[in-house]
């Protein structure tokens with residue numbers, strides 16, 4: 001890796017962690033976990049941040065995660081943040097340091113992940129992905145009742161899964177308007193309702209929300225887990241551009 005690329009990454013990473021600290025001070029919030037979203041970026045980029053002490057990295061594609069996990073240290077804590085197909089559930093057994101799946105959206109996937117994870121590995125942390133905007137093309141569970149039902153299934157029937165919170169991607173419109181982001185407000189409201197329903201203490205579930213263009217606002221609205229890609233690694237090629245190359 002070139003020295004320029006290395007210092008570019010280090011600077012961007014430091015700038016993001018500094019902005020997160022300042023946002024927490026400004027809004028009176030505790031520091032969220034930072035997931036560095038490394039999709040389409042090479043393993044050596046990840047290694048550079050690893051050497052600065054960063055451990056949480058997010059990936060969207062199964063094959064890409066498999067390849068990177070093989071090349072990189074096994075104390076990285078991988079977050080799977082892409083659309084997970086049921087047929088690919090075995091990655092949670094193949095990659096023991098796949099620590100979190102943030103995109104759980106059905107009972108049947110929960111059952112498959114649970115069976116694959118099994119006894120030998122530590123429980124897999126899961127977020128239920130919520131469709132907070134109600135747009136039909138968005139993924140995630142729609143409606144509080146469906147979220148409660150899935151949460152109950154995880155808790156009652158999936159002892160190798162550990163429900164840690166709710167996740168949303170949110171609509172781009174909301175992230176570019178001033179003031180409160182409605183998707184983040186909905187996720188907050190769902191968390192309170194779910195904690196109530198389960199009889200769990202307030203704030204025992206986390207909120208995974210906020211990406212490069214809206215993570216500071218997400219912190220203001222109580223995010224406990226931000227997922228930042230391009231602000232750290234730079235702009236990504238699109239899927240089409242990647243395909244065109246190979």
Ligand SMILES: *Cc1c(COP(=O)(O)O)cnc(C)c1O
Nearest residue numbers: 037081211212213227228229230
């Ligand atoms: C790609 C991706 C991110 C990071 O997006 P940036 O805008 O580059 O920060 C975060 N969350 C999910 C679910 C993603 O797919």
